[in-house]
Amino acid sequence: MNEADLGPVTLTVARHDTFDPPPELSLWRQEAPLRRMTYADGHLGWLATGHSAVRSILADNRFSTRIELQHPALPYMIKQRAIPLPPGFFLRMDPPDHTRLRRLLTGQFTVRRMRQLEPRIEKIVAERLDEMERQGPPADLVSAFALPIPSLVICELLGVPYTDHDRFQHDSAVIVSREESEQRKIEALADLFSYLHELVLSKRAKPTDDLLGGLAESDELTDEEITGIALLLLVAGHETTANMIALGTYALLCNPPQLAALRADPSLAAGAAEELLRYLTIVDFTTRGALEDVEIEGQTIRAGETVTLSLPAANRDPERFEEADDFDVSRQAGGHLSFGHGIHQCLGQQLARNEMRIAIPALLERLPGLRLAVPEEEVPMRSAMAIYGVHRLPVTW
Numbered sequence: 001m002n003e004a005d006l007g008p009v010t011l012t013v014a015r016h017d018t019f020d021p022p023p024e025l026s027l028w029r030q031e032a033p034l035r036r037m038t039y040a041d042g043h044l045g046w047l048a049t050g051h052s053a054v055r056s057i058l059a060d061n062r063f064s065t066r067i068e069l070q071h072p073a074l075p076y077m078i079k080q081r082a083i084p085l086p087p088g089f090f091l092r093m094d095p096p097d098h099t100r101l102r103r104l105l106t107g108q109f110t111v112r113r114m115r116q117l118e119p120r121i122e123k124i125v126a127e128r129l130d131e132m133e134r135q136g137p138p139a140d141l142v143s144a145f146a147l148p149i150p151s152l153v154i155c156e157l158l159g160v161p162y163t164d165h166d167r168f169q170h171d172s173a174v175i176v177s178r179e180e181s182e183q184r185k186i187e188a189l190a191d192l193f194s195y196l197h198e199l200v201l202s203k204r205a206k207p208t209d210d211l212l213g214g215l216a217e218s219d220e221l222t223d224e225e226i227t228g229i230a231l232l233l234l235v236a237g238h239e240t241t242a243n244m245i246a247l248g249t250y251a252l253l254c255n256p257p258q259l260a261a262l263r264a265d266p267s268l269a270a271g272a273a274e275e276l277l278r279y280l281t282i283v284d285f286t287t288r289g290a291l292e293d294v295e296i297e298g299q300t301i302r303a304g305e306t307v308t309l310s311l312p313a314a315n316r317d318p319e320r321f322e323e324a325d326d327f328d329v330s331r332q333a334g335g336h337l338s339f340g341h342g343i344h345q346c347l348g349q350q351l352a353r354n355e356m357r358i359a360i361p362a363l364l365e366r367l368p369g370l371r372l373a374v375p376e377e378e379v380p381m382r383s384a385m386a387i388y389g390v391h392r393l394p395v396t397w
C-alpha cells in the first residue's frame with residue numbers, strides 16, 4: 001500500500017502491557033515510520049514511530065518545543081495547554097533563550113562532575129538498604145528505595161532541603177499525572193513554584209555552596225528564571241530515575257535468566273542500565289511544532305503542524321536494534337532515544353545512569369533473596385502517567 005493511502009491514526013496513551021509499548025505502535029511503524037495522526041481535538045498532525053524519523057526530527061531545530069507554537073492540542077489532554085509554565089523552564093524554550101539557560105548548567109552535569117558524586121550516591125544507596133534491613137520484609141520498593149535515592153541526590157545537588165520532600169514529591173506527582181484535573185495541576189505547579197521561589201530568595205540573600213546557590217550569585221538570571229530552572233531540575237531529577245529503578249527491578253525480577261546473568265557478572269551493570277532504559281522507555285512521547293515546512297523521509301511536514309514522537313516505538317525499531325522486543329542485558333543498547341536527542345537531550349542523563357548502575361546491583365547484592373511479595377499481575381502500573389513505571393512494588397527477601 002502507498003503510504004499516502006494510509007489513514008490517520010489515533011494514539012493510545014495508556015500502557016496496558018507491563019513492559020511493552022502498545023502493540024499497534026509496531027504495526028504503524030512497519031506501515032509508515034512517519035504518518036498522519038488525529039489529535040484529541042480532531043486536528044491532523046503527525047506521529048513518528050521509526051528510530052530514524054524520531055532522531056531526525058529531534059535533531060532538527062526547525063522544530064520547536066514551545067507549547068504555544070505547537071497546535072494547541074497535545075495528544076493526551078487538550079486541557080494541558082492551559083497550564084502556564086514558569087520562565088526558566090528551558091525544556092519548553094527554543095534557541096537562543098534555551099541556549100542561554102542550558103549553557104549555565106552544563107558544567108554542573110559533566111561526566112566528570114557526575115563521577116565525583118558517585119561515592120555520595122553509594123552512601124545514600126547503602127543507607128537505604130540498611131534501613132530496609134532494619135525494618136525487615138515486606139517493603140514497597142518505590143517508597144523505601146527507588147524514590148528516596150534520586151530525590152536525596154537531586155536535593156543535595158540543587159541545595160533543596162530533603163526534609164521538605166513530602167511537599168515537593170506530592171506536587172511533582174500531580175504535575176506528571178494524566179489523571180489529575182487541570183485545576184489540581186495548576187495548584188501543584190504554583191505551590192512548588194512558590195516553595196522554590198522562597199528558597200531562591202534566601203539563597204540570593206545568603207549564598208550556599210550548591211547548584212542553586214551558584215545560580216543565585218549570577219546577575220544574568222532573574223529570581224523567577226532560577227526558580228523555573230529549579231522546578232524543572234527537581235521534577236525531572238527524581239520522577240524519572242525513581243521510575244527507572246523501580247520498573248527496572250520489576251523487569252529483572254520477572255526475567256530470571258537476565259537477573260541471573262546480571263548477578264553472575266556485575267561488570268554488566270552499566271550495559272544492563274542502558275538496556276533497561278531502552279527496553280522500558282518510560283517517557284512515552286515528546287512533541288514538537290514545525291517552524292517552517294520540513295521534508296523528513298519523503299514527507300513534508302508543514303509550518304505550524306504538530307508532531308508526536310513515540311520514544312518507546314523508536315527504541316523497539318528492528319531497523320535499529322536486532323530482536324528489538326527482547327530484553328537482553330548483554331546487548332549494546334547505546335543509541336536509544338530514552339533521553340531524547342539534539343539540543344534538548346536530557347541534561348541529567350549521566351546522573352540517571354550512575355544512580356541506576358549503582359542502586360540496582362547494590363540492591364541485588366544486599367538482598368539476594370529479593371522477590372515480588374504479590375503475584376506479578378497485581379503490581380499497580382502507572383498506566384496513566386506521563387512517566388511510566390509502577391506506583392508501588394511490593395517485595396520481600
Ligand code: HEM
Binds near residue numbers: 233236287352
Ligand atoms: C532515567 C531517567 C531520565 C529519563 C528517562 C529522562 C528523559 C528525558 C527526556 C526524554 C528528555 C527530552 C525531552 C524532549 O526532548 O522533549 C529530557 C530532558 C531533560 N531532562 Fe531528563 N530524564 C531522566 C533523568 C533526568 C535527571 C536525573 C535530570 C536532572 C538532574 C534530568 C533533567 C532534564 C532536563 C533539565 C531536561 C531538559 C533539557 C533541555 O531542554 O535542554 N533528567 N529528559
